[in-house]
Amino acid sequence: MAGGRATRFDFTKVKTKVREKALLKLGSKYFIEHILEAARSAINIDQIYVAVSPFTPKTRDFLMKIPERVEICDTPGNGYHEDLVSAVKHLKLGVVLTTGTDIPLIRNTQLDHIINQYWACKKPALAVMSPLPQFQKQGLSATMILHYPEYKENVVPLGINVIDGNLIDYPELDQAIYVIEEDETLLFNINTIEDYNVLIAKYGSRRA
Numbered sequence: 001m002a003g004g005r006a007t008r009f010d011f012t013k014v015k016t017k018v019r020e021k022a023l024l025k026l027g028s029k030y031f032i033e034h035i036l037e038a039a040r041s042a043i044n045i046d047q048i049y050v051a052v053s054p055f056t057p058k059t060r061d062f063l064m065k066i067p068e069r070v071e072i073c074d075t076p077g078n079g080y081h082e083d084l085v086s087a088v089k090h091l092k093l094g095v096v097l098t099t100g101t102d103i104p105l106i107r108n109t110q111l112d113h114i115i116n117q118y119w120a121c122k123k124p125a126l127a128v129m130s131p132l133p134q135f136q137k138q139g140l141s142a143t144m145i146l147h148y149p150e151y152k153e154n155v156v157p158l159g160i161n162v163i164d165g166n167l168i169d170y171p172e173l174d175q176a177i178y179v180i181e182e183d184e185t186l187l188f189n190i191n192t193i194e195d196y197n198v199l200i201a202k203y204g205s206r207r208a
Helices: 031-040 057-065 080-091 108-121 132-138 193-207
Strands: 049-052 071-074 095-099 125-131 155-164 175-179
Touching: 031 057, 031 108, 049 057, 049 080, 057 071, 071 080, 095 108, 108 125, 108 155, 108 175, 125 132, 132 155
Parallel strands: 049 071, 125 175
Antiparallel strands: 095 155, 125 155
């Protein structure tokens, strides 16, 4: 999903002329390049689609120029959920893993593991979460905090979900919650300039 307005991110504090989060840099590569590399090398992923919108024209231009072309889906830019529904319907997708372009540390092994968890849970949807204390420990912002009785701590959605696209119109789905407690890299869902600064300080030199 690469069509958001990124309203929470202060681009005036970054050396960039492009105000699209997919084209923020980590090391020498854009966020979206890191994510595409992980997706391409994941065993459990058959096809990659990138959903763009009128708010991310530079991202669309970039995708059109890269050697390893991906399928681009144009969405109206009405919000994450609305654009996701639009993309799933237009592409007639079945089971689909969705992620934003603001998790640049994600790895192919993590994607494969999450997809395996989805098939194991035997539910039509799976949401990936992390305990809130892990976010606080890293100095990252938690834009949404949820509580589930089966977990002793509040959890934070990581922006990674798996869903059966055939059921996309259902108002509510039986959803499994997968809480990742040990891998800190998935915490870096970059929503604010503060998150970005923490990311660069910790991982910038490793992604040159």
